[in-house]
Amino acid sequence: MTIKNAIATVVLLSVLSLSVMSFATPVAGYQPLASNSATPVELSADVNNLVFTGVVKKIPDGTALVTSSATYLLSGGNFESIIGKEVNIIGKVVKEGSIEKLHVARAQIAREMQ
Numbered sequence: 001m002t003i004k005n006a007i008a009t010v011v012l013l014s015v016l017s018l019s020v021m022s023f024a025t026p027v028a029g030y031q032p033l034a035s036n037s038a039t040p041v042e043l044s045a046d047v048n049n050l051v052f053t054g055v056v057k058k059i060p061d062g063t064a065l066v067t068s069s070a071t072y073l074l075s076g077g078n079f080e081s082i083i084g085k086e087v088n089i090i091g092k093v094v095k096e097g098s099i100e101k102l103h104v105a106r107a108q109i110a111r112e113m114q
Helices: 003-024
Strands: 050-059 062-066 071-075 086-096 099-111
Touching: 050 071, 071 086
Parallel strands: 071 099
Antiparallel strands: 050 062, 050 086, 062 071, 086 099
16 A cells, blocks of 8 residues: 555544544434324414414494404404405403403414405
8 A cells, every 4th residue: 555545544544433432423412203102293382372363343432353253343453454354363351440352472364255
């Protein structure tokens, strides 16, 4: 074997050994999961939100969501741009004084009303 081939072999073996070592070296603080363990999912801080579907209408007291089961006065935003539209609203019913309102976290247009 020539010196050139010997040097090439040593360099190749060094590179291979470093590559293998980098895959086998644990990362500080890392604990691998067991193969059958469940991964926990972090839920939003407010899990009391519900989804409401209905048509947004202007009423004397403000803006309301009219569903098949109830009418909810809306709070938490400006709803002028979605009046007359069927929407899906994520929110929760809150009491403001003696009035229960639907506090809107998010609204999405379901479809245009005709």
